[in-house]
Amino acid sequence: MSKKIQAIRGMNDLLPSESSLWSALDETINNLMVSYGYKYCSTPIVESTETFSRAIGEVTDIVEKEMYTWKDTSGDSLTLRPEGTAGVVRMMIEHNLPREGIQKVFYNGSMFRHERPQKGRYRQFHQVGAEVFGVSDAKIDAELISITDSLWKLLGINASLEINTLGSSESRSAYRELLHDFFSENKDQLDEDSLRRLDTNPLRILDSKNKKMESLISNAPKMIDHLDDESKIHFSMLRNYLDSLEIPFTVNPKLVRGLDYYNQTVFEWISNDLGSQGTICGGGRYDGLVEKMGGNPTPAIGFAMGIERIALIVKDQSNQINKTKPHLYFVALGEKSQIESIKLSKKILSALPNIIITNDMSMGGLKNQMKKADKSNADFALILGEEELLNNQLSIKPLKGQGAQQLIKLEGIIHHLEEIL
Numbered sequence: 001m002s003k004k005i006q007a008i009r010g011m012n013d014l015l016p017s018e019s020s021l022w023s024a025l026d027e028t029i030n031n032l033m034v035s036y037g038y039k040y041c042s043t044p045i046v047e048s049t050e051t052f053s054r055a056i057g058e059v060t061d062i063v064e065k066e067m068y069t070w071k072d073t074s075g076d077s078l079t080l081r082p083e084g085t086a087g088v089v090r091m092m093i094e095h096n097l098p099r100e101g102i103q104k105v106f107y108n109g110s111m112f113r114h115e116r117p118q119k120g121r122y123r124q125f126h127q128v129g130a131e132v133f134g135v136s137d138a139k140i141d142a143e144l145i146s147i148t149d150s151l152w153k154l155l156g157i158n159a160s161l162e163i164n165t166l167g168s169s170e171s172r173s174a175y176r177e178l179l180h181d182f183f184s185e186n187k188d189q190l191d192e193d194s195l196r197r198l199d200t201n202p203l204r205i206l207d208s209k210n211k212k213m214e215s216l217i218s219n220a221p222k223m224i225d226h227l228d229d230e231s232k233i234h235f236s237m238l239r240n241y242l243d244s245l246e247i248p249f250t251v252n253p254k255l256v257r258g259l260d261y262y263n264q265t266v267f268e269w270i271s272n273d274l275g276s277q278g279t280i281c282g283g284g285r286y287d288g289l290v291e292k293m294g295g296n297p298t299p300a301i302g303f304a305m306g307i308e309r310i311a312l313i314v315k316d317q318s319n320q321i322n323k324t325k326p327h328l329y330f331v332a333l334g335e336k337s338q339i340e341s342i343k344l345s346k347k348i349l350s351a352l353p354n355i356i357i358t359n360d361m362s363m364g365g366l367k368n369q370m371k372k373a374d375k376s377n378a379d380f381a382l383i384l385g386e387e388e389l390l391n392n393q394l395s396i397k398p399l400k401g402q403g404a405q406q407l408i409k410l411e412g413i414i415h416h417l418e419e420i421l
């Protein structure tokens with residue numbers, strides 16, 4: 001026997017048994033975004049490496065060590081997208097979209113990062129993200145947070161909101177100097193990663209996960225104490241909006257997010273049900289990015305959520321989203337009934353599109369087909385034998401719980417199913 005071929009570590013199959021949960025998640029998120037006036041868009045999985053290195057920033061975990069990058073035959077450097085914002089911004093500029101006024105879009109797709117695989121952290125994973133272009137007011141920051149809050153409620157997820165502000169780019173540069181000075185004075189306490197970041201991106205030292213640096217970081221100057229007036233107003237407007245929406249939050253001064261492009265508002269939603277991979281959604285404002293990527297200056301903000309992490313939480317709950325559709329198993333006996341069963345299934349499904357009908361394909365006898373019906377986890381068996389066919393009837397047998405088998409006239413079948421399903 002030849003050696004078995006296996007999937008790449010950290011890149012998962014979506015098994016048929018798990019796909020209904022994923023479809024329900026996609027559908028719920030899709031409906032929610034559309035109902036808030038966001039339009040779906042999609043960008044290629046592969047882009048020029050520069051799309052990401054320029055947007056995300058050279059001195060970030062993603063660009064430094066997590067991207068799948070290669071040279072194609074023409075010598076161009078290409079990369080599998082590690083996140084969605086860079087591509088969407090590239091698309092917006094390429095098609096001149098911000099010129100058409102405020103743009104609200106969302107996307108849904110695979111992302112790729114070369115990380116150490118563990119629960120909730122994979123090398124291919126899925127994000128749904130939203131981006132808004134052309135609004136600088138904190139009202140949109142609040143709307144995005146409010147949409148995600150509604151989503152957790154729809155999915156029955158408990159998550160807490162952390163927010164922070166990174167200030168305007170001016171106040172951020174002044175703060176950067178302060179941080180640089182502070183960490184330079186305490187160089188002996190920095191780990192290797194942080195030493196490297198000291199001169200290039202001292203803000204990133206703040207979200208180091210190294211426990212040994214925890215107390216040093218908590219003593220570092222805080223952005224929130226060094227905001228200019230514009231940033232102070234923006235942040236207090238956001239807090240007002242959140243208060244009036246009754247969305248509880250905590251201000252976490254250490255929240256800087258892993259990507260370079262953020263300014264003003266940043267936020268994360270954290271679930272307690274996932275251990276250390278608890279962040280299910282992160283977002284923030286990136287007013288400078290469109291210009292940095294070659295477009296006209298355009299304020300912008302977005303979020304991205306990790307679908308694997310959300311699916312891990314929702315999987316263990318028996319809530320609305322986990323409810324499967326009513327399921328019928330069609331048992332047909334004899335050649336004529338087999339033909340009729342396919343026709344009838346088609347008729348029933350066009351009238352009742354939200355149910356599932358499994359047509360038996362083993363062509364066995366009654367006992368054999370009923371065994372399969374029981375195993376299929378269907379709610380009812382539809383039984384069409386020669387006698388039923390002759391009398392224009394169909395038997396319906398409940399497969400779960402009580403209730404007797406019933407004979408129904410074929411012309412009344414849809415009406416009957418509507419009543420019992």
Ligand code: ATP
Binds near residue numbers: 121125279283304309
């Ligand atoms: P983390 O701190 O967990 O590495 P991040 O800051 O790198 O997260 P973002 O780039 O903000 O993550 O991505 C948004 C969301 O995408 C995260 O909150 C998370 O839910 C999900 N996500 C990020 N990386 C992964 C991954 N490797 N596997 C699965 N989900 C991920």
Ligand code: MG
Binds near residue numbers: 061258
């Ligand atoms: Mg990460």
